[in-house]
Amino acid sequence: MFDLELPGLTPAGGRALEQAVADAGAWPVRFEPGREEQRWFGIRKAYPSVLEILTEDGRGHILVDPSDWNEDAWVFRPDAVPRLARLVELLADHAPEGYVFRATWSGSPIDRSEELAAVDLAERVRSEAVNDHTRYFVGVDPRLVESARRHPHPGRH
Numbered sequence: 001m002f003d004l005e006l007p008g009l010t011p012a013g014g015r016a017l018e019q020a021v022a023d024a025g026a027w028p029v030r031f032e033p034g035r036e037e038q039r040w041f042g043i044r045k046a047y048p049s050v051l052e053i054l055t056e057d058g059r060g061h062i063l064v065d066p067s068d069w070n071e072d073a074w075v076f077r078p079d080a081v082p083r084l085a086r087l088v089e090l091l092a093d094h095a096p097e098g099y100v101f102r103a104t105w106s107g108s109p110i111d112r113s114e115e116l117a118a119v120d121l122a123e124r125v126r127s128e129a130v131n132d133h134t135r136y137f138v139g140v141d142p143r144l145v146e147s148a149r150r151h152p153h154p155g156r157h
Contacts (some may be wrong), residue, residue, distance in 0.1 A: 002053035003060075005100035006091070007140075009049045017051060017094040026086040027062070028054045053087065062079050074103055085122040088138070092118030098140030103130050110135050 008012040014031040021029050035047040055062055062084065064075045076084060091099050101121065102110070118138050124130050 001055045001103060001105070002054055003100075003102040003104060003135075004091075006051055007093050007097040007099075009051060009095075011049060013094065014049050014051055016057060017090070020094060021087060021090055023065040023088055023092060025083065026090055027063055027080060028057050029087070031052060040137060057083075061063070072131065073128055073129055074132065076125070076130075081126055081128075085125040089118050090124060095139070099138050100140060101136045101138060104132050108132050111146045115140065 011033040014033060018031040021027075030052045032050045032052065036147055037045045037047070038047050042084050055066075059078070059079070060077070062076055064077055064078045088101065091101075113135045115137045121130075121136055121138055130136075
């Protein structure tokens with residue numbers, strides 16, 4: 001449900017961010033360090049480090065109604081809202097190059113992109129104004145924004 005791109009995420013940085021999120025009681029994440037696999041005929045496949053925003057905590061799904069796919073904006077569980085808002089702020093604290101955030105159903109098109117500060121995205125979370133069809137560039141280098149606009153459907157990072 002969440003697409004998250006953190007340029008330059010290192011194993012040490014990913015583990016530190018995962019711990020900081022847990023310590024702050026923010027919405028949970030899971031870090032997977034990058035790896036490389038040996039394939040047929042000596043070909044090697046590299047997988048980047050990934051920080052995944054989980055869709056569930058121990059109390060259930062982050063959405064009030066995960067089966068409702070037609071809303072203009074996401075309706076998060078009331079107890080999840082402050083934790084998700086804190087998460088988007090923590091991401092900025094630990095991502096000096098910024099990050100790209102999107103809450104989406106798989107396959108939903110991107111209609112627009114917005115550049116904003118983490119505090120502004122946190123406010124959108126609090127006011128239930130996070131849109132399924134919007135990609136949010138949070139404190140990101142403008143070159144990354146332009147690259148993403150040329151390639152509008154990135155893989156999961």
